[in-house]
Amino acid sequence: MKGYMLIAGKKVFKKEEIEIHFPYDGSLVGTIPRGDSKDVELAVESAKVGFEKMKELTAYERFRILERAARLLSKRSRKFAQLLVMEVGKTINEAMGEVGRAVNTITLSAEEAKRVLGEEVRFDAAPGVKGKVGFYRRVPLGVIGCITPFNFPLNLTCHKVAPALAAGNAVVIKPSENTSLTVIKLGELLIEAGFPPEAVNVVTGYGEEAGDALVRHPDVRMITFTGSVQTGKIIMSRGGLKKYAMELGSNAGVYIDKDQKEKLPQIAEKVARGGFALAGQVCISVQRVFVHSSLFEDFVKEVVEFTRKLKVGDPRLEETDVGPVIDKGAADRIMEWIEEAVSLGAEVVCGGKRLSDTLIEPTVVINVPREARLFRSEVFGPVIAVNGVNSLEEGIEAVNDSPYGLQAGIFTDNIKAAFKFAEEVECGGIMVNEIPTFRVDQMPYGGVKESGIGREGPKFAVEEMTEIKTICFDTTL
Numbered sequence: 001m002k003g004y005m006l007i008a009g010k011k012v013f014k015k016e017e018i019e020i021h022f023p024y025d026g027s028l029v030g031t032i033p034r035g036d037s038k039d040v041e042l043a044v045e046s047a048k049v050g051f052e053k054m055k056e057l058t059a060y061e062r063f064r065i066l067e068r069a070a071r072l073l074s075k076r077s078r079k080f081a082q083l084l085v086m087e088v089g090k091t092i093n094e095a096m097g098e099v100g101r102a103v104n105t106i107t108l109s110a111e112e113a114k115r116v117l118g119e120e121v122r123f124d125a126a127p128g129v130k131g132k133v134g135f136y137r138r139v140p141l142g143v144i145g146c147i148t149p150f151n152f153p154l155n156l157t158c159h160k161v162a163p164a165l166a167a168g169n170a171v172v173i174k175p176s177e178n179t180s181l182t183v184i185k186l187g188e189l190l191i192e193a194g195f196p197p198e199a200v201n202v203v204t205g206y207g208e209e210a211g212d213a214l215v216r217h218p219d220v221r222m223i224t225f226t227g228s229v230q231t232g233k234i235i236m237s238r239g240g241l242k243k244y245a246m247e248l249g250s251n252a253g254v255y256i257d258k259d260q261k262e263k264l265p266q267i268a269e270k271v272a273r274g275g276f277a278l279a280g281q282v283c284i285s286v287q288r289v290f291v292h293s294s295l296f297e298d299f300v301k302e303v304v305e306f307t308r309k310l311k312v313g314d315p316r317l318e319e320t321d322v323g324p325v326i327d328k329g330a331a332d333r334i335m336e337w338i339e340e341a342v343s344l345g346a347e348v349v350c351g352g353k354r355l356s357d358t359l360i361e362p363t364v365v366i367n368v369p370r371e372a373r374l375f376r377s378e379v380f381g382p383v384i385a386v387n388g389v390n391s392l393e394e395g396i397e398a399v400n401d402s403p404y405g406l407q408a409g410i411f412t413d414n415i416k417a418a419f420k421f422a423e424e425v426e427c428g429g430i431m432v433n434e435i436p437t438f439r440v441d442q443m444p445y446g447g448v449k450e451s452g453i454g455r456e457g458p459k460f461a462v463e464e465m466t467e468i469k470t471i472c473f474d475t476t477l
Helices: 037-055 059-075 077-088 092-112 155-166 180-193 207-216 229-239 261-280 293-307 328-343 392-400 415-424 458-464
Strands: 005-007 010-012 017-021 028-033 132-140 143-147 170-174 200-202 220-226 243-247 253-256 288-292 347-350 363-366 383-389 407-411 429-432 466-474
Touching: 005 037, 005 180, 028 180, 037 132, 037 143, 037 170, 037 200, 037 207, 059 077, 059 092, 059 155, 059 180, 077 092, 077 180, 092 155, 092 458, 143 155, 143 207, 155 170, 155 180, 155 220, 155 458, 170 207, 180 200, 207 220, 207 229, 220 229, 220 458, 229 243, 243 458, 253 261, 253 392, 261 293, 261 383, 288 293, 288 392, 293 347, 293 363, 293 383, 328 347, 328 363, 328 383, 383 392, 392 415, 407 415, 415 429, 458 466
Parallel strands: 143 170, 143 220, 170 200, 220 243, 253 288, 253 407, 288 383, 363 383, 407 429
Antiparallel strands: 005 010, 005 200, 017 028, 132 466, 347 363
8 A cells, every 4th residue: 555645635645655564474564655844844834724724614514524524434444444453463353443432532522622612701800800801712723733653543643633623723643654554544534524625634754754843843833642751752842832742651550459359350351451452552551460469379370361361363363362563673672671570580470472573472470670671661562560569558659659650540349448549649540440441532531740741532632722812801991
């Protein structure tokens, strides 16, 4: 498949191209243009025109166009899912799930187009002020740069683009060079649904070239980004005076309390599915599990027993549970982290083997020292670290011993323990009797510490993607 950039509704090709390979076997999926600063300049100029056209659309018209886009995506679910499998390497079942969620994200955003609201400001609440009435309203920012990741190229792009359009902005999207074909198809679909062609632009290429030019462009009013902490910090240092929404990953922790013995089989399955979905390449994958020491051996037995049942292999097959990681470099790093943890005293009790350049067995490692990267950093691979703790307090301290704070989970029947965990754990989201991998698309989603700033979820993204304009009338003159 030969990809192209989408600028002002036109297909833009270039001589220099980037190859996209199927992570499972390395076969060629397609090519995309290697965009640069000149392409970004054209896209931003297009988006500025698009923004003027977006101003002409009523809230109802934006709502209807997004509704139409959701229907079009739903009708093409299988085609989008098959492309996701080939670009990302996720299983066909995971891909169909992502398409379904993307349809929902666009639908939720459509509803929010009708809810971009303000409220009255009581000017006379200030001393000595009479005869002043007014209100504030939320207005779109203008051109928004959307930099999207490889792991959920459809739904996470929808989480940025659909609320931006619902609020009346125009967008320039810079997708991951690994998964751009899906995003190009989404851009075309949004234009087909009725948005001005100039309002939806896709520039492909590398982050240090096309992405950097987008970040630095003075006419881009906001950058919304999902990716690594390191890249997020670079973006904010280079972008200058504009708004940012940053979703920067995690090494999500979960605590299993001493009263959960009877539920360990169900909890172990939840933990394994949360750790190994998309081969662990999810920002809120279960990575660190802290089990009360009285249940440690039983839990390890249960999670290993379930993990060994998972089928690893070709993501195109319906029976496959765990597919490949995105590329050989990622697999090299993951194996290196496992080996480092073992050298520091950890023990691999399940998996730990590399089956091909990109296939790694779902792996359970126990007693991982805190200085290991497998504990401290985001592994973004099919690896779960399980450590014992002696109390709820120790579990909370261990979960908090992280530079990240996206989501965390606790399993307990003790309501006081649940509230204590929710109050004291430093995360953007706390899941009680659920894994931290749980997310629905309408919830406020985002983190604290190095997990980022801002919140996604259409209602909350619209707030990020608008600014307040205050209007005051003097009624005495």
